[in-house]
Amino acid sequence: MPDRRRAERWVILLAAGFVAAMLxxxxxxxxxxxxxxLARVDPGFFLLLLAMALASFCxxxxxxxxxARSLGIHVPIARHALFFLAGxxxxxxxxxxxxxxxxxxxxxxxxxxxxxxxxLLFIDRLSDVVAIAMIGAVAALTIGRxxxxxxxxxAGAIAANLVFFKxxxxxxxxxxxxxxxxxSPRLFARLRVALxxxxxxxxxxxxxxxxALSLASWLTEGYAFHxxxxxxxxxxxxxxxPAAAGVLxxxxxxxxxxITMLPGGxxxxxxxxxxxxxxxxxPNAAAVAATAVIRVVTLWFAVVVGFAVLPFALKQAExxx
Numbered sequence: 595m596p597d598r599r600r601a602e603r604w605v606i607l608l609a610a611g612f613v614a615a616m617l618x619x620x621x622x623x624x625x626x627x628x629x630x631x632l633a634r635v636d637p638g639f640f641l642l643l644l645a646m647a648l649a650s651f652c653x654x655x656x657x658x659x660x661x662a663r664s665l666g667i668h669v670p671i672a673r674h675a676l677f678f679l680a681g682x683x684x685x686x687x688x689x690x691x692x693x694x695x696x697x698x699x700x701x702x703x704x705x706x707x708x709x710x711x712x713x714l715l716f717i718d719r720l721s722d723v724v725a726i727a728m729i730g731a732v733a734a735l736t737i738g739r740x741x742x743x744x745x746x747x748x749a750g751a752i753a754a755n756l757v758f759f760k761x762x763x764x765x766x767x768x769x770x771x772x773x774x775x776x777x778s779p780r781l782f783a784r785l786r787v788a789l790x791x792x793x794x795x796x797x798x799x800x801x802x803x804x805x806a807l808s809l810a811s812w813l814t815e816g817y818a819f820h821x822x823x824x825x826x827x828x829x830x831x832x833x834x835x836p837a838a839a840g841v842l843x844x845x846x847x848x849x850x851x852x853i854t855m856l857p858g859g860x861x862x863x864x865x866x867x868x869x870x871x872x873x874x875x876x877p878n879a880a881a882v883a884a885t886a887v888i889r890v891v892t893l894w895f896a897v898v899v900g901f902a903v904l905p906f907a908l909k910q911a912e913x914x915x
Contacts, residue, residue, distance in 0.1 A: 605686050605897055608860060612894075616886045619868070627879030631826050635887055639825065643891045646818040651679070651896065653811035654718075657804050658696075661717050664800045665791055667706055673910045677703070680907035682900030685893070686857040702911040709784040713792040717804060720754055723852065725808035727751040729816060730845035736838035739874075740846060747849055761793035812848075816841035819888050823871075826880040826887075835874060843870045844888070858893050 635643075655678045659671060669677070681696040693715065700706045727748040734744035765786055772782040795801060820840030827833045847867035851859015864885050871881035 605683075605901075608686050608857060609894065612860065612889070615864070616882065619882050627877070628882055631877075631879045631883035632887070634825050634828070635822070635883075640887075640891075643818050643822060643887070644895060646814050647891050647895055650811045650814045650892075651682075651899070653807045653814065655679070657721065657807035657811070658714060658718060660800070660807070661714055661795060661804055662700075662711075664795055664797075665710060665713065667700065667704070667711060667714075669700065669704060673703070673913075676903050676907040676910055680900055680904045682896040683904050685897055685900065686860070699907055699911045703913065707787075709787040710791050712788045713795060716792065717795050717801075720751075721801075721804050721808040722812070723849070724751040724755065725805060725812050726845045726848055729809065729812055730842055730849065733816075733838040733842035733845065737836060737842060739839075740842065740870075743846065744842075747846075759796050761789045761796065765789050812845070813841070815892050816844045818891065819844040819884070822888055823876065823880075823884050826884050827876050830875075830877050830880070835876075839874060843867060843874070846870065858897075864889065 655675055658678050659674055662669065662674070677696055677699040680699065681693045684693050684695050687693075694708075697706075697708055697711045697715065700711050701708065727744070727750075730740075731744040731748045734741045768782055768785045768789065772779065795804070817837065817840075820837045823835065823840045823843075824833060827835070844867070847863045847870065848859065850866035851861075851863030854862030856862055867885045867888075868881050871884065872878065876884070
């Protein structure tokens with residue numbers, strides 16, 4: 595299991611860095627204007643954004659649960675939900691490797707081997723990237739901006755699906771690798787098992803449902819960002835930006851964060867979001883406020899939820915019924 599105390603210290607350090615960075619950028623763009631923009635996010639509206647984030651989490655859990663059942667991993671849904679949400683506590687670990695906590699909980703609870711559950715992490719990430727790329731491509735065509743970037747990302751995401759639809763190709767690569775190295779036979783055997791298990795998710799009905807849930811999740815968060823942007827940019831020309839513009843900015847910024855491989859996409863997502871918002875004519879203060887608030891709602895809220903349920907998930911993992 596990933597070190598919980600170390601993860602907590604890491605999150606606190608990153609949270610402090612995030613706040614400091616947002617304050618610095620806000621001061622540079624005009625502190626009073628930033629405070630005025632943030633004041634428009636009243637408690638009721640903020641709760642609406644959090645509710646939309648929770649709805650997104652539900653879609654993601656249903657995707658995870660569906661994929662797990664397709665692999666023959668059967669866990670009571672309430673317990674499985676705790677395991678899934680607990681994984682958010684490790685979102686900010688380097689490379690997000692801490693999310694193997696979900697696999698650890700499945701192993702501890704039901705004895706499920708890692709080579710059997712590893713495809714869950716892969717399909718989780720891949721369906722995210724494909725869904726975000728699809729949403730971004732459609733939004734880019736709608737507003738006539740960033741079409742080439744969106745098309746390239748979408749093409750790369752679709753190509754990555756070969757892992758699911760042609761797992762035999764990768765098994766051949768694994769076999770060739772072992773024939774060359776002649777070392778670590780158990781590791782290569784586990785890789786072959788994981789790839790075969792991955793092939794079970796390539797059924798078009800299963801993968802279609804997984805992708806549909808991913809689309810629902812990211813559209814929910816993207817639309818939440820549009821609502822936030824519309825409120826913060828009220829009174830400026832940017833208030834008339836279509837919903838597709840907000841969804842596009844959110845999608846491309848999220849992908850930028852994924853590409854950086856930094857914990858939670860910190861840095862890459864924020865800079866990309868700010869740059870695109872300013873390019874679309876959003877006032878500096880409103881752009882900074884929108885970036886800060888949406889990252890609190892979609893990233894930091896998830897981490898808080900993860901740590902809140904983690905003790906209960908660990909307790910449930912001890913049960914064998």
